[in-house]
Amino acid sequence: MTVETVAATQMANDVAAPQEEAKKVVEETKEVIGQGREAQVQDEEADPKAVEKSSSYREESNFLSDLKEFERKALTELRSKLEEAILGHALFEKPEEKKKKKSKKEEDEAPRNENSAEKEKPEEEAEKEVGRDGEEAKQEEEEKKEEEEGKCVQVDREIALWGVPLLPSKGAEETNVVLLKFLRAREFKVNEAFEMLKKTLQWRKEFGIDSALGEVFDPELSSAGYLDGTDREGHPVCYNLYGAFGDEGLYQKAFGTEENRSRFLRWRFQLMEQGIKKLDLKPGGVSSLLQINDLKNSPGPGKKELRITTQRAIGLLQDNYPELVARNIFINVPFWYYALNALISPFLTQRTKSKFLVSRPGKATKTLLKYIPAEEIPVRYGGFKREKDFEFSSEDGPVSELTVKAGSTETIVLPAEETGNTLLWDLTVLGWEVRYKEEFVPSDEGSYTVIVQKGKKMAPSEGPIRNTFRNNEPGKVVLTIENVTAKKKRVLYRYKNKKCSSF
Helix, strand or coil, rough: CHHHHHHCCCCCCHHHHHHHHHHHHHHHHHHHHHHCCEECCEECCCCHHHHHHCCCCCCCCCHHHCCHHHHHHHHHHHHHHHHHHHCCCCCCCCCCHHHHHHHHHHHHHHHHHHHHHHHHCCCHHHHHHHHHHHHHHHHHHHHHHHHHHHHHCCCCCCCCECCCCCHHHHCCCHHHHHHHHHHHCCCCHHHHHHHHHHHHHHHHHCCCCHHHHHCCCCCHHHHEEEEEECCCCCEEEEEHHHHCCCCHHHHHHHHHHHHHHHHHHHHHHHHHHHHHHHHCCCCCCCCEEEEEEECCCCCCCCCCCHHHHHHHHHHHHHHHCCCCCEEEEEEECCCCHHHHHHHHHHHHHHHHHCCEEEECCCHHHHHHHHHCCCCHHHHHHHHHHHCCCCCCCHHHHEEEEEECCCCCEEEEEEEEEECEEEEEEECCCCCCCEEEEEEEEEEECCCEEEEEEEEEEECCCCEEEEEEECCCCCCCEEEEEEEECCCEEEEEEEEEEEEHCCC
């Protein structure tokens, strides 16, 4: 998740209102953006060359031999600081330091309270004194508990982050990969990276992130975000569907109260942690996720609770999960998003800009295909991946592709030589708007052609087709695509023969 995720909302009825809302959102999120976080939006239509150039995002190397001299030096220095902090029990903020901060705050407030306290009646003073004594006793008890917990954690040399041991002297090769993420997030400024790491560990402890992994949340939230498949480079893919919050019932469950909003945040962090578990944090391994953000039918910028909660999530994700997203792709983006991005873009760093891509409605499949193979793209986005579908596997080979020129007709021949078998196929045309038919043509010229699917004009919104045909004689299934438009069409398909007994 990144700064652009704030814009995950529905198109308004007119242009002026969304722009005003966008300006309001920008003003409210400047503090988050101003921290030097990452993000740029590339518009595939406005600058197609830029999109093609970055269509295969490759992570920076985590091998020591590939690092520049100043990067190796920074890594060595961070390792040294971390080792010293762990062995010296100085990685977490000590209870006494918290106490000092609290005492200083109380001292600053004391002079303001003295004058009013002198004027109060003796009875009221006695009551307050009793109350104060009770509060002090409670505070001392909490501080003692914090100190005991702090000592427990501080002496733990087994401390780990995302399952990776952090004590450098343990020699785990994944340790450098994790440390490099914090260094890259802070442009290899060692002290800043070290402080970021310490704050992350403190936040995880206070927020109870490890326990969040085992929590059970409302099943309806799974419609708003889930992990599914990998991209062409092996990155696990996380889908965020903001349109799910167009349902008022789910919206209230997620954002209706402060308690609900806190639960939503824990669910979102759980999803992030689940994605991290799929990563390989060794040098040379895939160590980041691909985020797909679908803004179709998403609530508009006027939904304050969604905007504020998203802003909180952005800050926490960026502060505590550095360099764990390889690329952020926004699809089905409404018009108002562009106005918002024009205002936000000047505040974003170049590093983050390279990870962002925006796709307009109707271009989702085309955009996703640049990063994810068709067999890994869900059917809802124009791919061939169906839930709980075991008909096709990686053993069946890759998806084939065909280009149909403007005003021309192409056919795809699927052989069916053995009788009694069943032919199964998937096919889609990007943007459709073609005439399409399916027929079985027997090898015997004396036999009749069988219409499998009558020819018809396919609408632009048509999804992928899956069909089957069982042949009682040798022949072939012919799929005919007639392009009646002035633009070339891209056809994706795959097929397999299955014996009837196994179908």
